[in-house]
Amino acid sequence: MKLPMTIAVRGGRTLLLLLCAAAGTILLVRFAPGFFSDERELDANYAGVVRTDVEAENRQQSLESIAVREVKGWIHGDFGESRQYRVPVAELLGARVRISAWLLLQGIGYGWLLAVGAALPLSAVGKSSIVWGLPFTVLLAVPTAAMATACILADTGGPVLVLSLLIAAREFKFLRSLLEGAWRAPHLMQGRAQGLSGPALIRIHILPNILPQLGALTTLSIVTALGAVIPIEVIFTVPGVGQLAWAAVMNRDLPVLVAVSLLMALVVGLAGLLSTRNIPLEAT
Amino acid sequence: MKKRVPAALLLLLLVTSLGVLWLAPDNYAFQDRDATMAPASVRHWTGTDELGRDRTVRVAAALLIGLTGAAAAAAVTTLIAASFGLLAAFSPAWAAALLLFLGDVFLSLPWLFLLMIARSMLPLTASPLETAIATFLVLAALGWPACARAIYRDASVLRSAEWMIQGRASGLRTGQLIRLHLVPHLRPLLMPQFFICVPAFIVAEANLGALGLGVGEPMPSWGAMLLELDNSALLARSPWVYLPIVLLVVVLLLVESFATEGEANA
Numbered sequence: 001m002k003l004p005m006t007i008a009v010r011g012g013r014t015l016l017l018l019l020c021a022a023a024g025t026i027l028l029v030r031f032a033p034g035f036f037s038d039e040r041e042l043d044a045n046y047a048g049v050v051r052t053d054v055e056a057e058n059r060q061q062s063l064e065s066i067a068v069r070e071v072k073g074w075i076h077g078d079f080g081e082s083r084q085y086r087v088p089v090a091e092l093l094g095a096r097v098r099i100s101a102w103l104l105l106q107g108i109g110y111g112w113l114l115a116v117g118a119a120l121p122l123s124a125v126g127k128s129s130i131v132w133g134l135p136f137t138v139l140l141a142v143p144t145a146a147m148a149t150a151c152i153l154a155d156t157g158g159p160v161l162v163l164s165l166l167i168a169a170r171e172f173k174f175l176r177s178l179l180e181g182a183w184r185a186p187h188l189m190q191g192r193a194q195g196l197s198g199p200a201l202i203r204i205h206i207l208p209n210i211l212p213q214l215g216a217l218t219t220l221s222i223v224t225a226l227g228a229v230i231p232i233e234v235i236f237t238v239p240g241v242g243q244l245a246w247a248a249v250m251n252r253d254l255p256v257l258v259a260v261s262l263l264m265a266l267v268v269g270l271a272g273l274l275s276t277r278n279i280p281l282e283a284t
Numbered sequence: 285m286k287k288r289v290p291a292a293l294l295l296l297l298l299v300t301s302l303g304v305l306w307l308a309p310d311n312y313a314f315q316d317r318d319a320t321m322a323p324a325s326v327r328h329w330t331g332t333d334e335l336g337r338d339r340t341v342r343v344a345a346a347l348l349i350g351l352t353g354a355a356a357a358a359a360v361t362t363l364i365a366a367s368f369g370l371l372a373a374f375s376p377a378w379a380a381a382l383l384l385f386l387g388d389v390f391l392s393l394p395w396l397f398l399l400m401i402a403r404s405m406l407p408l409t410a411s412p413l414e415t416a417i418a419t420f421l422v423l424a425a426l427g428w429p430a431c432a433r434a435i436y437r438d439a440s441v442l443r444s445a446e447w448m449i450q451g452r453a454s455g456l457r458t459g460q461l462i463r464l465h466l467v468p469h470l471r472p473l474l475m476p477q478f479f480i481c482v483p484a485f486i487v488a489e490a491n492l493g494a495l496g497l498g499v500g501e502p503m504p505s506w507g508a509m510l511l512e513l514d515n516s517a518l519l520a521r522s523p524w525v526y527l528p529i530v531l532l533v534v535v536l537l538l539v540e541s542f543a544t545e546g547e548a549n550a
Binding site: 265 | 385388389391392393394395396397400401402404405406483487490491493494495496497506507510513514519529532533536537540
């Protein structure tokens with residue numbers, strides 16, 4: 001009885017978060033001073049005409065009308081019509097979601113492999129000097145956009161490499177400190193004294209103990225990757241959700257922005273749900 | 285002790301940047317049309333960009349703008365987070381849950397995406413100074429939720445500490461309790477939060493700038509200077525094009541060393 005209740009509460013909370021994220025995006029965009037900005041405003045010859053157009057559009061874009069249009073789009077399943085492309089948003093998202101999901105999956109996967117591959121041996125031998133973590137510290141100090149530009153300049157790697165390096169740099173520090181703590185646990189010393197091998201210690205003692213924290217770290221990875229995917233897709237011209245989000249932001253395409261916000265909030269919410277499945281609700 | 289070396293280096297960079305701006309004959313926006321994409325020379329120590337603007341001056345200005353803007357935004361965001369966390373900690377349970385939920389709404393979207401939406405909604409006719417202020421204001425306004433949660437957690441624990449009960453029994457009001465007892469105890473948490481925010485904001489500004497959503501031209505910024513790397517003609521002419529990115533990484537490493545030490549002390 002307790003489990004279904006917990007699932008219902010967490011599911012309800014995630015749903016509420018999604019609605020708030022969508023409503024927040026509409027409010028933020030609609031009431032922003034530049035929502036009705038038009039590039040023609042920059043030209044003094046057109047400024048007057050543009051003002052009239054903008055005021056006419058302003059009258060059609062009341063908060064109620066936007067909300068009604070959005071809800072209609074969700075019910076219809078097409079998420080409304082894109083302001084810049086004049087096609088249903090669902091059509092735009094369809095193919096792009098697959099591309100971005102594959103990029104995220106590869107980036108997070110390889111990033112974790114790299115981070116675990118470096119953190120596990122370092123934590124096991126107790127090498128905690130700054131020198132060993134320096135490559136990751138340096139990587140952390142390079143903005144994603146700069147890393148992507150450097151890859152293009154060097155004609156090496158691509159979006160997956162940049163995303164993997166970013167994730168590895170972010171997670172290495174946490175993983176190393178987590179694993180160092182785990183290796184020092186008294187029951188591990190006992191296991192060692194009993195002659196358990198390194199892989200056996202990891203499988204039997206370390207992994208089960210750090211699993212909840214690993215879940216939380218994975219959520220963090222997903223949020224980091226979702227943010228990073230925007231500059232990466234823009235710079236590498238990958239036709240994914242990140243590039244679509246950037247184009248929507250640049251063109252104040254509200255239906256697309258709301259749909260992307262919902263999608264991102266859904267991914268973060270689901271990841272959060274999965275990572276906290278072993279933690280009591282009170283603790284979250 | 286460890287802090288002194290990065291602090292000294294950072295100070296040296298800041299003083300050098302100020303010195304460059306002070307001594308340079310032209311300002312960062314001046315276009316030397318006879319020397320576009322020029323290599324390093326006596327007049328332009330690190331060459332010029334495609335509009336003939338002196339790179340040394342622009343890098344110095346970008347460093348000052350980026351660092352002061354990020355530090356100011358980090359101070360504001362830490363203040364908002366502290367107020368929010370304390371308000372939640374001293375509110376009834378339902379109000380605290382509501383406040384934390386509000387923070388979670390912000391956390392439910394990737395930060396860069398949220399920043400992009402907020403930053404892009406400025407009118408196109410905004411001046412470069414307005415865009416710079418708006419960029420750092422947006423960073424400050426959206427950077428607090430994670431930090432507020434940490435402050436709420438610690439403040440909730442401290443709220444029921446014995447010395448807080450003693451203070452309450454002595455007749456201290458909530459405001460006095462927070463000011464005299466709670467804030468000094470939260471300082472070890474607030475300082476690292478501030479130092480974590482500074483490099484994060486510098487990186488965010490650089491990423492926003494690279495997407496064309498940062499500080500407006502002709503004001504120099506890390507992001508705008510990263511865009512120079514797209515110009516292959518410029519890259520072929522002068523290795524000094526890489527100066528901004530190298531300096532940016534150095535600045536970030538120096539600032540992050542404060543954050544790391546702060547985390548260790550907290």
